[in-house]
Amino acid sequence: MVDIATRVWNHKWKIDPIVRSLIDTDFYKLLMCQSVFRNRPDTHVTFSLINRSDNVPLARLIDEGELREQLDHIRSLSLTRGESTWLRGNTFYGKRQMFRPDFMGWFEGLRLPPYHLERVGDQYELTFEGAWPEVMLWEIPALAVLMELRGRAVLNRMGRFELQVLYARAMTKLWEKVERLRTESGIRIADFGTRRRHSFLWQDWCVQAMLEGLGSSFVGTSNCLIAKNRDLEAIGTNAHELPMVYAALAQDDAELARAPYDVLADWQDEHSGNLRIILPDTYGTEGFLARAPDWLAGWTGIRIDSGDPVAGAETAIRWWQERGEDPKTKLVIFSDGLDEDRILQLYRQFAGRVRVSFGWGTLLTNDFRGLVDGDRLAPFSLVCKAIAADGRPTVKLSDNPNKAMGPVDEIARYKQVFGVGAQTAIDIEV
Amino acid sequence: MVDIATRVWNHKWKIDPIVRSLIDTDFYKLLMCQSVFRNRPDTHVTFSLINRSDNVPLARLIDEGELREQLDHIRSLSLTRGESTWLRGNTFYGKRQMFRPDFMGWFEGLRLPPYHLERVGDQYELTFEGAWPEVMLWEIPALAVLMELRGRAVLNRMGRFELQVLYARAMTKLWEKVERLRTESGIRIADFGTRRRHSFLWQDWCVQAMLEGLGSSFVGTSNCLIAKNRDLEAIGTNAHELPMVYAALAQDDAELARAPYDVLADWQDEHSGNLRIILPDTYGTEGFLARAPDWLAGWTGIRIDSGDPVAGAETAIRWWQERGEDPKTKLVIFSDGLDEDRILQLYRQFAGRVRVSFGWGTLLTNDFRGLVDGDRLAPFSLVCKAIAADGRPTVKLSDNPNKAMGPVDEIARYKQVFGVGAQTAIDIEV
Numbered sequence: 062m063v064d065i066a067t068r069v070w071n072h073k074w075k076i077d078p079i080v081r082s083l084i085d086t087d088f089y090k091l092l093m094c095q096s097v098f099r100n101r102p103d104t105h106v107t108f109s110l111i112n113r114s115d116n117v118p119l120a121r122l123i124d125e126g127e128l129r130e131q132l133d134h135i136r137s138l139s140l141t142r143g144e145s146t147w148l149r150g151n152t153f154y155g156k157r158q159m160f161r162p163d164f165m166g167w168f169e170g171l172r173l174p175p176y177h178l179e180r181v182g183d184q185y186e187l188t189f190e191g192a193w194p195e196v197m198l199w200e201i202p203a204l205a206v207l208m209e210l211r212g213r214a215v216l217n218r219m220g221r222f223e224l225q226v227l228y229a230r231a232m233t234k235l236w237e238k239v240e241r242l243r244t245e246s247g248i249r250i251a252d253f254g255t256r257r258r259h260s261f262l263w264q265d266w267c268v269q270a271m272l273e274g275l276g277s278s279f280v281g282t283s284n285c286l287i288a289k290n291r292d293l294e295a296i297g298t299n300a301h302e303l304p305m306v307y308a309a310l311a312q313d314d315a316e317l318a319r320a321p322y323d324v325l326a327d328w329q330d331e332h333s334g335n336l337r338i339i340l341p342d343t344y345g346t347e348g349f350l351a352r353a354p355d356w357l358a359g360w361t362g363i364r365i366d367s368g369d370p371v372a373g374a375e376t377a378i379r380w381w382q383e384r385g386e387d388p389k390t391k392l393v394i395f396s397d398g399l400d401e402d403r404i405l406q407l408y409r410q411f412a413g414r415v416r417v418s419f420g421w422g423t424l425l426t427n428d429f430r431g432l433v434d435g436d437r438l439a440p441f442s443l444v445c446k447a448i449a450a451d452g453r454p455t456v457k458l459s460d461n462p463n464k465a466m467g468p469v470d471e472i473a474r475y476k477q478v479f480g481v482g483a484q485t486a487i488d489i490e491v
Numbered sequence: 492m493v494d495i496a497t498r499v500w501n502h503k504w505k506i507d508p509i510v511r512s513l514i515d516t517d518f519y520k521l522l523m524c525q526s527v528f529r530n531r532p533d534t535h536v537t538f539s540l541i542n543r544s545d546n547v548p549l550a551r552l553i554d555e556g557e558l559r560e561q562l563d564h565i566r567s568l569s570l571t572r573g574e575s576t577w578l579r580g581n582t583f584y585g586k587r588q589m590f591r592p593d594f595m596g597w598f599e600g601l602r603l604p605p606y607h608l609e610r611v612g613d614q615y616e617l618t619f620e621g622a623w624p625e626v627m628l629w630e631i632p633a634l635a636v637l638m639e640l641r642g643r644a645v646l647n648r649m650g651r652f653e654l655q656v657l658y659a660r661a662m663t664k665l666w667e668k669v670e671r672l673r674t675e676s677g678i679r680i681a682d683f684g685t686r687r688r689h690s691f692l693w694q695d696w697c698v699q700a701m702l703e704g705l706g707s708s709f710v711g712t713s714n715c716l717i718a719k720n721r722d723l724e725a726i727g728t729n730a731h732e733l734p735m736v737y738a739a740l741a742q743d744d745a746e747l748a749r750a751p752y753d754v755l756a757d758w759q760d761e762h763s764g765n766l767r768i769i770l771p772d773t774y775g776t777e778g779f780l781a782r783a784p785d786w787l788a789g790w791t792g793i794r795i796d797s798g799d800p801v802a803g804a805e806t807a808i809r810w811w812q813e814r815g816e817d818p819k820t821k822l823v824i825f826s827d828g829l830d831e832d833r834i835l836q837l838y839r840q841f842a843g844r845v846r847v848s849f850g851w852g853t854l855l856t857n858d859f860r861g862l863v864d865g866d867r868l869a870p871f872s873l874v875c876k877a878i879a880a881d882g883r884p885t886v887k888l889s890d891n892p893n894k895a896m897g898p899v900d901e902i903a904r905y906k907q908v909f910g911v912g913a914q915t916a917i918d919i920e921v
Contacts, residue, residue, distance in 0.1 A: 067494075
């Protein structure tokens, strides 16, 4: 029987909204937002879309009107009562009331601030400006909208069964990865694929397939909406955004050198246990760890998000040993450019020496490589970053010079302050 | 929104019936049934299930109770008004009122006769006895039920996403065949896959995928219900059953030698054009054509259903030339053990020399080879044949001794009467 009401309801949508909820975002964004809301609420920031893949001419692929409709729709969203209840009442990382009442009150009243959109050649210039806690929440939905609209531009020209076969192929591809990953029963993997997912529905499918296929090896998803809908753990801690903005706000080189640790001192005030994860690579992992205060060695683990992951983990292990910590009790989370081969290789190399976990992103939720002619659905490297704070440019170095960003003279200054020497360049695929 | 009524309705089914319509059968069965109803309505026949694949222990895989429920459900079916209207009112092969009012009147009152089911070792003995026009209609649904129940036995132990990936893989597999086949725009292919399909829903999917993927190269389906639901051409002419029963009824060797031509004389009275297709291999193609009356050379085409298809087509071409016919105007239909490689190879070899068409069966609607461990979903060679008529055994020789059937002494007698010498054995896969 056709459900007439559903059909009529579906036809009432003027657009097919890509992001339909303010919690269709990464959990760490909300944790960081609360931290920023407490510690630096008045910072004025600019976020900007950066397409690292010049070969993907976004402005030729995506209609500006459609893009505006999607972004406008996101600005119409506010937290629903159920979403708010879930955030207020749920246990995250074993902790009740992770989100404080003052933050929740603010979040419940929030609508996302305006955006600025302009076509420049074959790319879009998309920026967001305003108070840090508000602007930062644009990052994930903006990326998701651009990735999905680019996909839709390709899908729109396909037949019904051709489409079904496309998804059949993508499902098969993911399932083959799952089948390989479950040969290692001790493995622990979370979905980190919201920002560059093929689409919301596809991410939701991937999460459920991981759940069935990997069982307890699948530890949760970074996506709050999917975590809520599917009754899963919401996963995530913090990102480069915090040290980048803290660093930009530094008044002199001494304050700059201290900024990455100030961030973590603020974090330690708020969080314990598995939320105490160091992200050491913003201005070079080696120097960051060498100069780190001892209390950081007591943290639960480290996240390796750029550079050679083996080298990064070995550096962390050596550092813990030097500081008198037992690496076996420490957590190493790999989250950079993972696919199943890399996951298995890293797991086999480090299991037993440290506790190993994986945040699997783009190649979990957007591996459409090789599935259409000209590879027009392959994921590409799109980011949305804080580029300025209170009028000063931000800088990121990372352990891979291809991921560095910021004005040239500022990069040079940061390299000097943080003692970053020669680095090995690694191609960025996704 | 959940459609509550649909959900409640679905839960009311005591079983999930595999065959839900008397026209969920091959079109040629109905054409032959009408012919039998006119010419030999009182013949008493026995049909029997024959599993040529000893390695598939049907009685261990399929619960006898479930099998009985499915067969009983088929006995509860009768022609619906819409089905009857479609058969009476539709144009088949360009002809209106293909099915005569007297036949339709009989068919509208029909319920399938009882079956006899017994477990013998790891196999089922399943036979049907009674008036030929009634019993013959058991063949296709009985085969479809057994194939699908065997599949369900495997599927029942699979998870939800594992199942979805299984079908994703099967869809991908079929689509890759479609993509290869559509490189030849002149190709003509029909679905002949009802009897050994994976399931009804899967056959329905395959037909729709062929329609989208092949466009006008897909000429229709042998399945009447799918043809009706999807507004496609119903395809099919006649089968071995007719000459086998006519031959069994022959009183002496002279009548036996004439029987295959008597069948076609009756057929010629009823049908013209593309329905005049010779199936020459029941008792050996070479001898059949050599002794054929000249009027048969005037028929539209020939169907090659056993033996080496290249040799069969070359034999037909030579025969038409000897009888003064132009092979370019003749239709050759290949229908034995086809897959896309074989189809493309035969098409490239014979296109231009004759009109070429394909009846693609098991490897269209049931190619689950390699998709589960132990290949427990691979198709196998199950048939349901007339084994006796008015108390006399039937015999089939075909152009492949592996497809021969009947009592040994009768096979010897038939070989002598029809002058069949040495034959090349070809493995039967499906």
